[in-house]
Amino acid sequence: MERSRGGAAPSSELFAFNQLRARKKELKFARSPIHDWGLYALEYIPAGDMVIEYVGEVVRQQVADKREKVYERQGIGSSYLFRIDDDLVVDATMKGNIGRLINHSCSPNCTARIITINSSKKIVIYAKTPIEPGEEITYDYHFxxxxxxxxxxxxxxxxxGFLN
Ligand SMILES: C[S@@+](CC[C@H](N)C(=O)[O-])C[C@H]1O[C@@H](n2cnc3c(N)ncnc32)[C@H](O)[C@@H]1O
Ligand SMILES: [Zn+2]
Structure with a gap:
């Protein structure tokens, strides 16, 4: 499960978040040399830009723990659980967007941050470096x-050497 890195959104972040929803970045998913499927940029993305929101179902820790075991029993090899804080987890296994296909890298071009928009916590993936079209989008899972x-x-x- 990914670790959270939190903070309240200043008005510039709220603006950028609304912009991201209005005009999504051009991205595609395709096979990845890192693992199974990955997410790729189709356009140039400057450093500091929001790339995509990691969307999923917000559940309590206990629910996430139970689901994790069920998913393991079902043979779902990838984990789509992302921790928001001590009690909440975003589960993108069944309800999510392509943000869930972003692989981990130890030298990533993006970073994941938790921001609060209208009292609701959101996971947003930001570009850490300029990203060229065709580059795979990655962030450090901080497992x-x-x-x-x-x-x-x-x-x-x-x-x-290891994710965790
Ligand atoms: C959120 S999914 C990422 C998308 C995944 N590639 C897929 O096709 O579903 C997270 C899972 O991908 C795999 N993964 C992601 N980055 C990896 C890496 N750097 N090395 C090995 N496995 C990785 C792990 O199985 C992890 O649980
Ligand atoms: Zn690595």
């Missing part, structure tokens, strides 16, 4: 360290 390790296949020179 907590666990005993059961997930090997990282991001392929970057600075790869930490």
């Amino acid at each position: 907590p360290i666990e005993q059961e390790k997930i090997p990282c296949l991001c392929g970057s020179e600075k790869c930490r």
